[in-house]
Amino acid sequence: MPPANLPKDRLRLAVQKSGRLHTDSMDLLKACGIKIKSPKEKLLLHADNFPLDLLFVRDDDIPQLVMDGVCDLGIVGQNVLEESALERGTANAYVSERVLDFGGCRLAIALPEERPYASVKDLAGLRIATSYPQLTKRYLAQQGVSADVVTLSGSVEIAPRLGLADVICDLVSSGSTLEANKLRAVETIFKSTAALIRNARPLNAEKAHALEIILRRLDGVQKAAGTKYIMLHAPKANLAAIKALLPGSENPTVLPLAGDDSKVALHAVCSEDVFWETMDALKKAGASSILVLPIEKMML
Numbered sequence: 001m002p003p004a005n006l007p008k009d010r011l012r013l014a015v016q017k018s019g020r021l022h023t024d025s026m027d028l029l030k031a032c033g034i035k036i037k038s039p040k041e042k043l044l045l046h047a048d049n050f051p052l053d054l055l056f057v058r059d060d061d062i063p064q065l066v067m068d069g070v071c072d073l074g075i076v077g078q079n080v081l082e083e084s085a086l087e088r089g090t091a092n093a094y095v096s097e098r099v100l101d102f103g104g105c106r107l108a109i110a111l112p113e114e115r116p117y118a119s120v121k122d123l124a125g126l127r128i129a130t131s132y133p134q135l136t137k138r139y140l141a142q143q144g145v146s147a148d149v150v151t152l153s154g155s156v157e158i159a160p161r162l163g164l165a166d167v168i169c170d171l172v173s174s175g176s177t178l179e180a181n182k183l184r185a186v187e188t189i190f191k192s193t194a195a196l197i198r199n200a201r202p203l204n205a206e207k208a209h210a211l212e213i214i215l216r217r218l219d220g221v222q223k224a225a226g227t228k229y230i231m232l233h234a235p236k237a238n239l240a241a242i243k244a245l246l247p248g249s250e251n252p253t254v255l256p257l258a259g260d261d262s263k264v265a266l267h268a269v270c271s272e273d274v275f276w277e278t279m280d281a282l283k284k285a286g287a288s289s290i291l292v293l294p295i296e297k298m299m300l
């Protein structure tokens with residue numbers, strides 16, 4: 001049972017059962033303080049300490065489950081979402097609540113390494129294998145290129161070798177799958193990360209309140225992810241120069257240092273990553289005892 005101050009009406013969230021987005025989705029919920037104990041084999045699970053139920057499904061089904069109102073919320077790649085919205089012809093049956101910082105990839109057109117390519121016009125009359133026919137067709141139409149789109153549900157990279165297609169349009173992240181299949185990316189047609197989406201109809205007051213809590217926590221987790229806490233000792237004479245080196249920190253705290261009147265302790269929240277180069281520059285400017293700590297959560 002959720003604590004007494006939480007809403008009783010439960011939100012239902014669709015999450016990928018297994019695959020690229022599963023672990024990051026579950027980690028995000030955990031970081032938001034939502035406890036899910038039972039094994040995912042159950043397909044429908046109840047959070048122990050929050051009015052939230054999880055439905056584990058294939059990622060392709062998530063847009064439809066949310067747009068049809070079977071689930072209130074879903075975590076899905078924007079690539080799958082946009083493809084599904086184009087297919088349904090109802091791009092506004094959902095609301096994108098938050099863009100998430102995982103599942104980063106791009107949908108790209110790739111060709112056999114040896115095939116010459118100068119511009120998108122070279123795709124005219126070719127067969128393009130893809131699992132994203134709607135996004136591919138939209139891109140070709142925007143470019144004024146006429147080509148045949150061959151829809152495959154997986155293993156798209158092998159299509160040119162099998163003679164099923166001349167080129168492909170598939171997801172790329174590190175590029176190693178393309179390389180292994182002797183293909184090279186020539187055009188990026190869509191950039192994607194995961195997103196938290198909601199059915200477009202307004203939620204009842206209880207569920208809206210629960211979602212508000214989730215979003216507040218999620219913002220705190222995402223904000224903290226790119227943020228570091230830095231502590232150092234600075235000579236008073238160089239304080240201004242040292243402050244100027246701290247990436248994205250507005251108001252550092254300056255404290256007296258017991259037993260040393262020539263230095264102060266400086267504590268700051270840096271909104272950007274602190275790289276070794278910054279540490280070296282700080283050291284050069286006279287800073288010492290430099291500590292950089294991760295921040296778990298943030299609420300401003």
Ligand SMILES: Nc1ncnc2c1ncn2[C@@H]1O[C@H](COP(=O)(O)OP(=O)(O)OP(=O)(O)O)[C@@H](O)[C@H]1O
Pocket residue numbers: 016017018019020021057058059060076077078079080103104105171172173174192193194
């Ligand atoms: N190489 C990648 N790196 C990062 N994110 C990726 C990568 N490939 C895909 N993704 C993102 O993760 C989503 C899920 O990818 P995955 O390969 O797990 O899908 P799937 O095989 O269709 O899974 P399912 O069994 O749920 O249908 C993709 O739609 C995309 O948003």
Ligand SMILES: O=P(O)(O)OC[C@H]1O[C@H](OP(=O)(O)OP(=O)(O)O)[C@H](O)[C@@H]1O
Pocket residue numbers: 020154155157170171172173174175176177178
């Ligand atoms: O550029 P890379 O880092 O090599 O990633 C690209 C590959 O990742 C995805 O497939 P995944 O490995 O998730 O397997 P799947 O085809 O079974 O979904 C995608 O469909 C590509 O094949």
Ligand SMILES: [Mg+2]
Pocket residue numbers: 058059060
């Ligand atoms: Mg899928």
